[in-house]
Amino acid sequence: MIKGKKILNILSLIIISTLIVGCGNSGSLKSKKEIRIGVTLYREDDVFISTISDNLEEIVKENESNYDFKIFLEFVDAKGSTLNQGNQIDKFINQDYDAICVNLVDRTAAATIIDKAKSADIPLIFFNREPVEEDMNRWNKVYYVGAQAEQSARLQADIVSEQWISNKELYDKNKDGIIQYVMLEGEPGHQDALIRTEYCIKSLNEKGIQLEKLADDSANWQSDQANSKMTQWIKEFGNNIEVVFSNNDVMALGAMYAINSNSDLIKKPIVVGIDGIKESMESIKAGEMTGTVISDANAQAEAIFDIAIDVAQGGSLENISDMENGKYKKLPHTKVTIDNVDEYLK
Incomplete structure (x- = not known):
């Protein structure tokens, strides 16, 4: 009788161990309705x-x-x-x-x-x-x-450098060989905003292109805030603005609205964004925004x-x-x- 109990206990332990191993398999998928x-x-x-x-x-x-x-x-x-x-x-x-x-x-x-x-x-x-x-x-x-934030910034820099080198007579308004720019930044502290801001400028410096920052500020990814800031910068710097960097397309479109609304600008600056939203593509097609970087x-x-x-x-x-x-x-x-x-x- 005692021997029989031992066999039952051993069988129970084997069954329990099997269940534990089965449940502990992290590679298996749970069945759910x-x-x-x-x-x-x-x-x-x-x-x-x-x-x-x-x-x-x-x-x-x-x-x-x-x-x-x-x-x-x-x-x-x-x-x-x-x-x-x-x-x-x-x-x-x-x-x-x-x-x-x-x-x-x-x-x-x-x-x-x-x-x-x-x-x-x-x-x-x-x-x-x-x-x-x-x-x-x-x-x-x-x-x-x-997305790969540094890559987006470097591609944005590529767009600017290609335009700057191939159309320098058009975009170098004061003929000093230096890009005078403004920067529309995303939400303060946002990882992608910090990286995009840093690496688009760093990448252009690595290409041997000189830059001078006229102004930068956060527009919190918002079109209306970007429009407001760009309107103020146009009043302050006018035709000295040669490039508008924007951490996203929505702010770039806000900047474009301010640019298009100001008849005092003789030559429009390069305007680049990031995200590849439909509205930015349409703006590029219309010859307004210069380029964007698609974040899929x-x-x-x-x-x-x-x-x-x-x-x-x-x-x-x-x-x-x-x-x-x-x-x-x-x-x-x-x-x-x-x-x-x-x-x-x-």
């Missing part, structure tokens, strides 16, 4: 962010039939408020969502968000606004999707979707290519000028 993904946007009215969210929604519709579960995607607008975003994330956590995608209002809030998600064991995918490395390393289920919103949306669906099922991103350090998915850019804009205006 529905995957729920929460997406919180820093501002829904940001043109580039809304393009990402629109593409993400379309990707879900196109791909849901490929899975044996339903995909529920909920978008919420933080309206630029850290408090709103914190409450939205709390709601996703309390309702036991399978993954949360965050377009941060404030990068300094990332650590708190990560700690909350970690406590609930809900994977996080940050996008467009990158937390600092220290925060990204707080947990192994934190990921980031964005659809490719970013696809990456967000692929990562979110995988980690929501308990996956380990084995099938996601080009992940840096298992956490970062950074996508390349393409420069656009009048020479190739038709390829992208379809």
Whole structure:
């Protein structure tokens, strides 16, 4: 009888051990009837962010039939408020969502968000606004999707250098061989804004082009703020402005509006942006903006979707290519000028 009990105990241990090993396999995907993904946007009215969210929604519709579960995607607008975003994330956590995608209002809030998600064991995918490395390393289920910010700045510099060298008689208004420029910067402290501002100038210096900064200021990614600042700079510097650098297309378009509204400008400056939104392409086609750098919103949306669906099922991103350090998915850019804009205006 005692011997029989020992056999039963051994069998029980084997079964329990098998179950534990099976559950602990991080590469296996959990079977679910529905995957729920929460997406919180820093501002829904940001043109580039809304393009990402629109593409993400379309990707879900196109791909849901490929899975044996339903995909529920909920978008919420933080309206630029850290408090709103914190409450939205709390709601996703309390309702036991399978993954949360965050377009941060404030990068300094990332650590708190990560700690909350970690406590609930809900994977996080940050996008467009990158937390600092220290925060990204707080947990192994934190990921980031964005663009290669330095590359975008260097491509923007390429557009300017090509125009400056080939059309120097047109753009070197005072014939001093030096680019006099103004810089429209994104939101203060935003990682991409800092990198874009630094590296477009650094890249031109590396090419041997001299520059003189007339003015720079943040327009917070907004067209109306850029229009206001550009109007003021035109009053202050007039035809001395030879290049307008803008950290994004929306601000570049705001600057273009100010330029087009001012009849005192004899020669229009070079105006370059970043993002590749439709309106900037149309402006380039019309001969207004000089160029932009495409940050592929659809490719970013696809990456967000692929990562979110995988980690929501308990996956380990084995099938996601080009992940840096298992956490970062950074996508390349393409420069656009009048020479190739038709390829992208379809």
